[in-house]
Amino acid sequence: MSGVMIFVCIAAYVILAPFLGGLLAGIDRKITARMQGRQGPPVLQPFYDVGKLLKKQTSATNNVQMLFALSFLIFIIFTGALFFGGFDLLLIFFVLTTACMFLVLAATSASSPYSNMGAQRELVQMLAYEPMVLITAVGFYIATGSFKVSDIVCAEIPAIIILPGVFIGFCYILTIKLRKSPFDISTSHHAHQEVVKGITTELSGKILACIEIAHWYENIFLIGIVGLFFVFAEWWGILLAIAAIAITYFIEILIDNTNARVKWDKMFKLTWLVTMIAGALNILIIQYVL
Amino acid sequence: MELVIFLILFPFLAAALLAVVKNNNFRKAVTYVSSIAIIAVAVIFSVQWFMKGETLTLFENVTAINNIMLVVEVLLMCLIVALSFKYKKYFVALLSVAQTLLIAWLELFGHHASVPQTHIFVDQLSIIMVLIIAVVGTLICVYAAGYMTDYHHHHKEVKDRRCFFFALLFVFLGAMFGLVMSSNLIWMYFFWEITSLVSFLLIGYTKTEEAINNSFRALWMNLLGGLGFAIGIVYATLELEISTIQELVACTNPIVLLPIILLAFAGLTKSAQMPFSKWLLGAMVAPTPTSALLHSATMVKAGVYLLLRLGPAMAGNFAGLMVGLIGGFTFFVASIFAITHTDAKKVLAYSTISNLGLITACAGIGVSETIWAGIMLVIFHAISKSLLFQTVGAVENATGSRDIENMHGLIRTYPMLTAALVIGIAGMFLAPFGMLISKWAALKAFVDAGNIILILLVCFGSATTLVYWTKWLGKILAFSGKMKVCKNVTSADQWTSLGVHAVLMIAVCALFPVLSKYALLPLLTTMFGAGATEVLTGSSVVLVIVMMFAVFIVPLLCYAFSKNAKIKHDLPYMAGINVGDTRTFVDSFGGSKKLYLANWYMTDLFGEEKWWKPSVMLSVAIILVCIVITIGGVI
Numbered sequence: 001m002s003g004v005m006i007f008v009c010i011a012a013y014v015i016l017a018p019f020l021g022g023l024l025a026g027i028d029r030k031i032t033a034r035m036q037g038r039q040g041p042p043v044l045q046p047f048y049d050v051g052k053l054l055k056k057q058t059s060a061t062n063n064v065q066m067l068f069a070l071s072f073l074i075f076i077i078f079t080g081a082l083f084f085g086g087f088d089l090l091l092i093f094f095v096l097t098t099a100c101m102f103l104v105l106a107a108t109s110a111s112s113p114y115s116n117m118g119a120q121r122e123l124v125q126m127l128a129y130e131p132m133v134l135i136t137a138v139g140f141y142i143a144t145g146s147f148k149v150s151d152i153v154c155a156e157i158p159a160i161i162i163l164p165g166v167f168i169g170f171c172y173i174l175t176i177k178l179r180k181s182p183f184d185i186s187t188s189h190h191a192h193q194e195v196v197k198g199i200t201t202e203l204s205g206k207i208l209a210c211i212e213i214a215h216w217y218e219n220i221f222l223i224g225i226v227g228l229f230f231v232f233a234e235w236w237g238i239l240l241a242i243a244a245i246a247i248t249y250f251i252e253i254l255i256d257n258t259n260a261r262v263k264w265d266k267m268f269k270l271t272w273l274v275t276m277i278a279g280a281l282n283i284l285i286i287q288y289v290l
Numbered sequence: 291m292e293l294v295i296f297l298i299l300f301p302f303l304a305a306a307l308l309a310v311v312k313n314n315n316f317r318k319a320v321t322y323v324s325s326i327a328i329i330a331v332a333v334i335f336s337v338q339w340f341m342k343g344e345t346l347t348l349f350e351n352v353t354a355i356n357n358i359m360l361v362v363e364v365l366l367m368c369l370i371v372a373l374s375f376k377y378k379k380y381f382v383a384l385l386s387v388a389q390t391l392l393i394a395w396l397e398l399f400g401h402h403a404s405v406p407q408t409h410i411f412v413d414q415l416s417i418i419m420v421l422i423i424a425v426v427g428t429l430i431c432v433y434a435a436g437y438m439t440d441y442h443h444h445h446k447e448v449k450d451r452r453c454f455f456f457a458l459l460f461v462f463l464g465a466m467f468g469l470v471m472s473s474n475l476i477w478m479y480f481f482w483e484i485t486s487l488v489s490f491l492l493i494g495y496t497k498t499e500e501a502i503n504n505s506f507r508a509l510w511m512n513l514l515g516g517l518g519f520a521i522g523i524v525y526a527t528l529e530l531e532i533s534t535i536q537e538l539v540a541c542t543n544p545i546v547l548l549p550i551i552l553l554a555f556a557g558l559t560k561s562a563q564m565p566f567s568k569w570l571l572g573a574m575v576a577p578t579p580t581s582a583l584l585h586s587a588t589m590v591k592a593g594v595y596l597l598l599r600l601g602p603a604m605a606g607n608f609a610g611l612m613v614g615l616i617g618g619f620t621f622f623v624a625s626i627f628a629i630t631h632t633d634a635k636k637v638l639a640y641s642t643i644s645n646l647g648l649i650t651a652c653a654g655i656g657v658s659e660t661i662w663a664g665i666m667l668v669i670f671h672a673i674s675k676s677l678l679f680q681t682v683g684a685v686e687n688a689t690g691s692r693d694i695e696n697m698h699g700l701i702r703t704y705p706m707l708t709a710a711l712v713i714g715i716a717g718m719f720l721a722p723f724g725m726l727i728s729k730w731a732a733l734k735a736f737v738d739a740g741n742i743i744l745i746l747l748v749c750f751g752s753a754t755t756l757v758y759w760t761k762w763l764g765k766i767l768a769f770s771g772k773m774k775v776c777k778n779v780t781s782a783d784q785w786t787s788l789g790v791h792a793v794l795m796i797a798v799c800a801l802f803p804v805l806s807k808y809a810l811l812p813l814l815t816t817m818f819g820a821g822a823t824e825v826l827t828g829s830s831v832v833l834v835i836v837m838m839f840a841v842f843i844v845p846l847l848c849y850a851f852s853k854n855a856k857i858k859h860d861l862p863y864m865a866g867i868n869v870g871d872t873r874t875f876v877d878s879f880g881g882s883k884k885l886y887l888a889n890w891y892m893t894d895l896f897g898e899e900k901w902w903k904p905s906v907m908l909s910v911a912i913i914l915v916c917i918v919i920t921i922g923g924v925i
Binding site for chain 2: 057058059060061062063064066067068070071074075078082087088090091094095097098101104105107108109110111112113114115116119120123124126127128129130131134135138141142147196201202206265268272276280283284287
């Protein structure tokens, strides 16, 4: 990709992703509500919410929570920017890890019981999904011969054909990353939290607004990865990707509303099991076939 | 050439002097002067070498030196036998006698048909190791100067044998220089045995029962490796007439696999890979400079140095399979155990073993890319780990505890030490710092080499690694309102060392492309021919540099921004039972109770009780199977 293209893509992501992400969150809430037999909030509700958060007085237990929350936001934006700019997928995932670390630090720095519990649970979540995330990157490399996103999108066939297991594994951990039941153990968007609000308990006002916006950026990045399995050299690959994203996201919402939260050790064991069976087996097979 | 002799011999002289100096200030002076001298000579040597740009081979007629070495080896054997009998660990004596007699027999009666060989060989890898030993190693000695004063102040029950301690530190350095610049196998073995013995003496410094047991464990594990080393040398000399490591690696005769796998086995024991990890964990009972020296700059690097040298010869055969599997498995298993411990030194020990596992796996695959990643890992790990151990030692001296759970609020009570810890920890696992870059390169290289099991082990191991580091970071960066800065009790010597380490770490991270192009690429071209390439090039490098700035600047900018945001400070949420400060709450009787926030250690999921024995059994099985198959193939 030429420098100008890269710049345009990155700029598009940085500017548009929060709007798309917020819209996605709003649609999510609407569909969830309808599944639960409710009217549901307006689709633009997330924007109203963040707007209100920004106007509220920010209360925190110390000076550094804002610092960590902002760092989290900036590194998530960086991750997404790298992705849509077409750079090395493995590095992108490592940057994502750095970003998530800042979120954990924002929670632990508060020295608060619920926040700390949430942070520990978030660490277990990271422990659960990180192997699959790295295996996804490795899978793309084996399938297309490159780690670079700009090369992967120009592949001859959609990666999903070679990486069905990896795709299933990735969608499995997507439930964790999107903070949906049954794996929303560290914090949840619904009212049924266990440890008050878990990792975001002590975050309020502008700080919480940062986290919300960061999650919008992150969600756009994550569905971008889902789309990456379907995009390829032909022009209609993008349409295929959008359809796949829509279906996948809908299924995630469905799973969210039909499953109760599981305990952390069950989440961890199940996730590693699925990682081994779906992800590892897939790359083992293609390594020896390709 | 004189510089080579200086580097190897001068530390021994310094050791001799330190063994007799009783006055603490004079001792410090000698330590400082010797350290500066060693660093200066090492740097001059490196610069000179780079300007000339050729590998150095020296010493063709060395009978006198060989004889001296033989005498010293026998003396060391007698020392070990005497101590083994004193503490009733007879089998250790057996191991020592077996290998020393084997080598002595070879030297005296084995034929040295094609004798003129190079004994000293210096290439880029040797220079990198020399610099690491010189800079990191001597800084640890400087650190020890201040630390040991405090240590004996706090631990009056330990007999003050500081002369002995400091002498041993410098003997260690001398032996390491000798090891990385030796080409002749028997010379390498000689220096190797010295490091085994010195680590034994250093671990047992406090002479408590635990220390003695741990030191003997270290000794027998390393001697077992040494025995393998000795058998390998004898076989290579007699069957293949090989006497230098360069010849060993270059040999194409299939029976060379036996000495190679035996030397690789020695490398595994010295690098504390499974199942030999227990000795490194046991080394924690020693004062911090020992742990720092052993675990980061010298001893364990000796093992991986040998493995990296053997790397090209292990590609695609059973030696490589053994080393690769053990390395990858150790990387994963050690990081699991690191999650379950609260003792900071134990976490660091497991982390060392884990990272050595990654380097070992890189050596086992033995292709250009993995060797690149392995050497980068060695450099970054040496600096970060040394920094971390020293900082933890300083924290222990200051607060009286090295338990991570007691480090809550360290950012407030000891901000400078926390800064050092943060730099060290970040350097160990965060993008874009060195270890992450190396891990990235290693993963790429493993995928290219097609070893799926190793890839899976690295993926899972990366996940477990980030958990224990982030947990620790979270603990030290948390604080409660009332905590105040405590008085600094860390001595200037320690700060010198810590400061230089921190700066070095950042500098090496920022300069890694330069390092890669001018030091590693030529080395890899020599080892592998024209096909050698750097693993990370072009845009990736640019990205990493950008990220480095980002990781420093972003938090600073955010901090500046957050200072202006009007934030109302409040108590943490405790469901309405706050007392008024952040550390207590109202209990069910109406009184106030102290709040403790602990990290998760998940011992029932990841604990040693569950996984240690199976890991040992699996690793023993892998080693035995590979060695037996090799022996079968060779006979």
